[in-house]
Amino acid sequence: MLEMVKEAEEELLYYPKRGTGYQIKRLLKWLLGKGMEPLDKINWPNGLLAKSLMDYYMQNKNSEEALIIISCLKRYYDRWIRSGCKVYYVDDLVSGVTLIDLHQVTGEEKYKKAADAMVQFLYHHERDEAGNFPYRPKQGNGYVFADMIGMVCPFLCKYGSTYGDSNAVNLAVSQIQNFISYGMDEKTGLPYHGYQYESGVKYGIIGWGRAVGWLMIGMAETLAYLDTDRPSYEIIKQAYRRLVDKVEAYQLEGGLYSWQLGAKEGPVDTSATGMILYAIARSLETKVLIGIHKSRMVRGREALWNSVKDGKIYGCLAECQGFSMYPQVYGAYPWSLGPALSLFVMTEEKKQEK
Numbered sequence: 001m002l003e004m005v006k007e008a009e010e011e012l013l014y015y016p017k018r019g020t021g022y023q024i025k026r027l028l029k030w031l032l033g034k035g036m037e038p039l040d041k042i043n044w045p046n047g048l049l050a051k052s053l054m055d056y057y058m059q060n061k062n063s064e065e066a067l068i069i070i071s072c073l074k075r076y077y078d079r080w081i082r083s084g085c086k087v088y089y090v091d092d093l094v095s096g097v098t099l100i101d102l103h104q105v106t107g108e109e110k111y112k113k114a115a116d117a118m119v120q121f122l123y124h125h126e127r128d129e130a131g132n133f134p135y136r137p138k139q140g141n142g143y144v145f146a147d148m149i150g151m152v153c154p155f156l157c158k159y160g161s162t163y164g165d166s167n168a169v170n171l172a173v174s175q176i177q178n179f180i181s182y183g184m185d186e187k188t189g190l191p192y193h194g195y196q197y198e199s200g201v202k203y204g205i206i207g208w209g210r211a212v213g214w215l216m217i218g219m220a221e222t223l224a225y226l227d228t229d230r231p232s233y234e235i236i237k238q239a240y241r242r243l244v245d246k247v248e249a250y251q252l253e254g255g256l257y258s259w260q261l262g263a264k265e266g267p268v269d270t271s272a273t274g275m276i277l278y279a280i281a282r283s284l285e286t287k288v289l290i291g292i293h294k295s296r297m298v299r300g301r302e303a304l305w306n307s308v309k310d311g312k313i314y315g316c317l318a319e320c321q322g323f324s325m326y327p328q329v330y331g332a333y334p335w336s337l338g339p340a341l342s343l344f345v346m347t348e349e350k351k352q353e354k
Contacts, residue, residue, distance in 0.1 A: 001348065004341050005056055005065060007311030009072045011334050012049040041080040042087075044151060047094025048338030050076060054098045055345045057105075073102055081110055085117040090125070090133055090148050093118055096155030097221070100162055112163075119159050119168055122152065128197045130182075131174050135194070143203065143323070145194040149179055150214030150275075154221035161225045172222050173232045179215065180239045189246035190261060191215050193323050204323040207261035212247055213275025213339070219243070220279040224286045237288055244289060247276060248296050255296075255303030259317050259326065267330060270307050270315040273300055274339035281346050301347060304340050313340045 050073060057069045077099060080086075087093075096118045103111035126137040128144070133152060135145040153172040160168030183195045185206045193204020193211045204211065219240040226233050250261035252268065257276055259269040277300045283289040284297065307315050309332075316336030318329040 001056075001341070001344055002065065003311035004308065004313075004337065004344070005053065005069070005311075008049045008053050008334075008337055008341055009069070011337065012046055012053065012072060012076050015046060015049075015334055016043075041083055042077075042092045042095040044091035044094040045334035045338070046076065047092070047096075047098070047151075049334050050095055050098040052338045052341035052345070054101045055342045058101075059345050059348065070102075070105065073098065074106070077102060077111065077114065081114050085114050087118055087121040090122075090135065090152050093122065093152045093155045094150075097158055100155075100158055104162070115159060115163075118155065119165070122156065122171065123167075130178050130197045131171075132178050132197055133175065142196045142198055143194050144179070144183065144197065146179065146183060146191050146211040147214040149176055149218030150216075150221075151218075153218040154225070157222045157225040161227075169226065173226070173230075173236070176219060176222060176236055177232065180236075188262075189242060191243075205260055205326075207250070208320075208326065209257050209259050209261055209269045209272025210275065210317065210320065210335070212261060213272050213279065216240070216243065216247070216279035217275055217282075217339075220282045220286075220288065223288050224282060240283070240288065244280060244283070244293065248293065251296055251300065255299040255301075256315075257300075259328075267317075267328065268315055269317040269330075270304060270313050270340065271317055271333065271336040273304060274313065274336055274343055277301055277304070278339045278343040278346070281343055285346065298347075301343060304343070307336075308340075311337075313337050 053069050053073060057066050060066055096115060099111055099115045103115065125133055127133060128142050132144045133148055134142050135148055153175055156168045156172035159165060182197060183191050183202060185192060188206055190207035191211055192202040192206055193208050195202045219236060223233065223237055223240065247261065251257060252264060256268040257273045258264055258266050259272065260266060277297050280289060280293055280297045284294060304313065307313050312332035313336035314332045315330055316333045318327045320326055
């Protein structure tokens with residue numbers, strides 16, 4: 001596992017690596033007055049890596065690697081803070097959960113102020129009539145993505161519960177409840193990739209693996225931080241349990257999940273698998289799920305171990321380009337390494353006992 005930690009540290013600081021060709025294209029666009037994507041310092045792949053490293057640190061505080069991890073995380077967040085704490089997309093909030101942890105670990109107030117900047121970005125973010133965050137407001141389509149549930153809700157709920165901000169918690173809860181109401185397929189019980197509230201139309205394929213993973217992580221982590229006395233806690237818990245039951249029925253015999261859960265003869269996707277299994281392991285830890293789900297999680301975890309090579313997790317589907325735009329390219333990416341490392345850290349003791 002230490003090899004995976006080293007790889008996560010490297011990728012956290014240097015992913016994505018941009019070549020000379022990329023820089024020339026950006027310069028040409030600037031000279032021609034064309035719009036350019038911002039150089040985002042805290043993109044979502046790195047947010048997943050940051051969380052996995054913090055998860056390792058929390059379980060191995062006395063190890064030689066612990067100080068290196070904190071140093072690496074500080075470098076990652078400090079360069080963003082120096083740039084002015086600019087938040088461009090809801091994707092960036094994936095890095096928020098670890099930012100809160102870093103404030104708690106170091107006691108350095110700059111990390112709390114940086115987390116404040118993130119939550120303020122969301123408070124001023126465009127919303128539709130139901131209070132949902134459109135994934136890309138500038139596109140003007142009102143699309144709400146399942147990804148957003150996993151990217152935003154854990155941060156909001158952890159921020160609210162840590163710093164006593166009920167507005168943040170309420171906002172997280174409303175995003176999840178709305179997706180349960182408007183983004184699910186009634187027949188299969190699986191999520192569409194997203195929906196548009198105004199038209200009521202659901203978009204993307206049903207049961208795209210990584211969308212399922214994002215939704216499950218969002219629900220599992222929110223439940224971990226949510227006050228159990230809230231009426232919404234039980235509502236989300238029961239919806240989450242139903243979703244887990246539906247999802248587990250699609251687990252392949254070898255333990256992994258397909259890139260699209262219903263496409264059992266298609267390629268497997270280690271990123272979807274890692275996300276789904278992490279969410280289940282997290283919910284077993286918080287007692288949201290009972291032990292009956294453990295054996296499937298363990299079988300999948302062992303299959304993921306077989307996908308590790310040189311600290312990377314292979315068999316990962318490439319980045320999605322939009323609804324129903326899932327390039328069938330597989331390799332090793334941060335979005336398989338991060339969730340898988342978090343899963344392995346969480347279940348390490350149990351694995352050693354086996």
